[in-house]
Amino acid sequence: MKDRYDYIVMGAGVAGLSFAHEVAKHGKSVLILEKDKQIGGLSQTIEYKGFRFDYCAHRFHTADPDLLKEVREIVGSTFKKHTKKSRIYMFGKFLKYPFELQNLLRAMKRTQAVKAIFSFGINFISRQIRSLLRIERTKFRDYRDWFTYYFGRTLYLIMCEPYTTKIWKTSPQDLSADWADQRFQGIKLTEFVARVIKKLLKLDFSSYSLEDESLAPDGGEFYYGEMGAQEIPDGYERALGKFDTDILTKVVIEKISEDDKKIEFVVRGDNVNKLKVAANESIISTIPLHDCYSYLERNNNSVKDYLENLTYMDIIFVYLLIGKEQVSNDHWLYFPDEDIIFNRSVEFTTWSKLMSPKGKTALCLDITCFEGDDTWIKSNHSLVKECISSSVKVGLIEEKEVEGSLVIRVKDAYPFYDLDYKNKLREVVEFIEKRGFIHCLGRTGIFRYNNSDGSIGMGIELAKKFISSDSAGSVLDYEVKEISY
Numbered sequence: 001m002k003d004r005y006d007y008i009v010m011g012a013g014v015a016g017l018s019f020a021h022e023v024a025k026h027g028k029s030v031l032i033l034e035k036d037k038q039i040g041g042l043s044q045t046i047e048y049k050g051f052r053f054d055y056c057a058h059r060f061h062t063a064d065p066d067l068l069k070e071v072r073e074i075v076g077s078t079f080k081k082h083t084k085k086s087r088i089y090m091f092g093k094f095l096k097y098p099f100e101l102q103n104l105l106r107a108m109k110r111t112q113a114v115k116a117i118f119s120f121g122i123n124f125i126s127r128q129i130r131s132l133l134r135i136e137r138t139k140f141r142d143y144r145d146w147f148t149y150y151f152g153r154t155l156y157l158i159m160c161e162p163y164t165t166k167i168w169k170t171s172p173q174d175l176s177a178d179w180a181d182q183r184f185q186g187i188k189l190t191e192f193v194a195r196v197i198k199k200l201l202k203l204d205f206s207s208y209s210l211e212d213e214s215l216a217p218d219g220g221e222f223y224y225g226e227m228g229a230q231e232i233p234d235g236y237e238r239a240l241g242k243f244d245t246d247i248l249t250k251v252v253i254e255k256i257s258e259d260d261k262k263i264e265f266v267v268r269g270d271n272v273n274k275l276k277v278a279a280n281e282s283i284i285s286t287i288p289l290h291d292c293y294s295y296l297e298r299n300n301n302s303v304k305d306y307l308e309n310l311t312y313m314d315i316i317f318v319y320l321l322i323g324k325e326q327v328s329n330d331h332w333l334y335f336p337d338e339d340i341i342f343n344r345s346v347e348f349t350t351w352s353k354l355m356s357p358k359g360k361t362a363l364c365l366d367i368t369c370f371e372g373d374d375t376w377i378k379s380n381h382s383l384v385k386e387c388i389s390s391s392v393k394v395g396l397i398e399e400k401e402v403e404g405s406l407v408i409r410v411k412d413a414y415p416f417y418d419l420d421y422k423n424k425l426r427e428v429v430e431f432i433e434k435r436g437f438i439h440c441l442g443r444t445g446i447f448r449y450n451n452s453d454g455s456i457g458m459g460i461e462l463a464k465k466f467i468s469s470d471s472a473g474s475v476l477d478y479e480v481k482e483i484s485y
């Protein structure tokens with residue numbers, strides 16, 4: 001390690017790594033400081049008893065061909081293409097997901113289905129009229145407002161309210177409509193309606209069992225490394241090895257002094273000598289905003305207040321080790337019902353056989369919560385017990401098939417978009433970036449609900465701003481193209 005680099009990056013997630021790679025390609029030196037013992041952040045894969053576990057589903061997909069080309073080159077030949085298979089458990093059945101309306105309607109009670117068609121139809125027609133009159137709405141107060149406008153109240157009550165409330169522990173009317181705008185970007189409702197009508201004409205009444213191949217796949221391609229999500233950060237680490245870069249893990253950052261452009265930290269486990277390294281150009285923060293703010297020598301009471309009300313959502317992963325080859329042929333399954341403790345089930349063996357020992361599989365069940373709430377403080381034993389019982393209830397497994405378990409709690413997994421998050425965020429980021437020395441970046445670093453492609457794209461974009469000498473650049477307004485929960 002040197003005592004001076006062009007850039008110091010806080011956090012070795014994919015945003016920090018892709019930024020480092022882009023500036024290093026242009027001859028810049030970079031030091032990356034990571035608090036964890038492993039790089040990758042939310043896109044990491046952990047090893048346990050011969051299994052490899054991601055932090056839940058981690059498919060890589062992007063609409064940007066240049067970005068796809070870069071990431072494919074970074075990972076190499078082990079990055080394999082898949083066709084997405086996922087389903088949702090509702091009304092006691094596994095249905096296609098993303099929803100196909102006719103599939104959903106068939107699963108509902110008849111009266112409910114008629115109401116849903118009616119309310120969706122009225123909405124659709126009134127929106128077409130508004131569009132002809134050029135008075136279509138573009139501004140929405142909240143997520144409920146947005147969903148009801150596009151899909152109607154009945155489908156809101158069935159499809160949106162229960163699952164959103166389960167995931168976010170908050171009613172859709174208290175969540176920003178930005179979340180919906182990002183989440184559903186690209187849906188063309190006229191095409192959607194045409195598809196539904198076409199399919200309604202040839203209804204078949206097949207079963208809804210887990211073995212039912214006719215309900216899957218639901219289309220959409222993505223890439224995934226044979227050894228898990230970790231292949232992307234590992235690929236970047238390999239690529240960075242060719243340039244003037246260093247990565248330190250198990251780092252505890254203590255202070256950033258902007259006056260002398262230095263950062264102070266210790267490395268856990270080493271002798272506890274404080275290290276001081278200078279950055280010629282900038283410090284890039286991909287870590288939670290609260291951490292970044294706490295390292296500054298500057299402070300400001302209103303920024304502190306904004307930060308107190310800007311929350312990340314946390315998550316618990318319960319991994320069940322299963323003594324058989326396969327549970328389902330889906331990449332993941334969604335569970336909106338309140339009485340099922342987890343939101344999703346992901347079976348990594350379906351993604352790559354190398355993720356489990358031969359003849360075994362595993363389920364990753366995720367539970368969103370906030371640090372310190374009733375769920376977060378539950379014992380691992382009771383979380384596992386409840387997950388097994390829910391998995392048995394929906395027909396995924398039999399209790400006797402579970403051979404082991406692992407529970408992992410991950411903080412700051414989701415930026416929480418409440419109604420006025422945007423104003424608070426702008427104030428905080430502008431304060432941090434004010435002196436032009438620190439720049440925020442990435443899902444966690446700039447509080448942006450995006451997938452890994454968004455974090456990588458943002459990293460490259462910020463690096464390009466620096467390389468083209470636009471060093472005052474910020475990615476606060478980076479446009480997230482498409483996300484999925």
Ligand SMILES: Cc1cc2nc3c(=O)[nH]c(=O)nc-3n(C[C@H](O)[C@H](O)[C@H](O)COP(=O)(O)OP(=O)(O)OC[C@H]3O[C@@H](n4cnc5c(N)ncnc54)[C@H](O)[C@@H]3O)c2cc1C
Nearest residue numbers: 011013014015035041042043057058059442443451452455
């Ligand atoms: C449950 C779940 C499912 C997801 N599914 C998908 C998917 O299917 N496809 C997809 O593309 N994306 C998915 N994502 C999103 C994807 O994981 C993220 O977009 C991406 O990994 C974010 O990268 P990042 O570098 O921006 O942030 P992070 O990964 O959060 O990186 C920040 C880094 O900073 C480190 N750090 C934190 N605090 C400090 C500190 N004080 N000092 C030093 N280091 C620190 C962290 O350890 C971490 O390594 C999912 C995310 C979650 C939570």
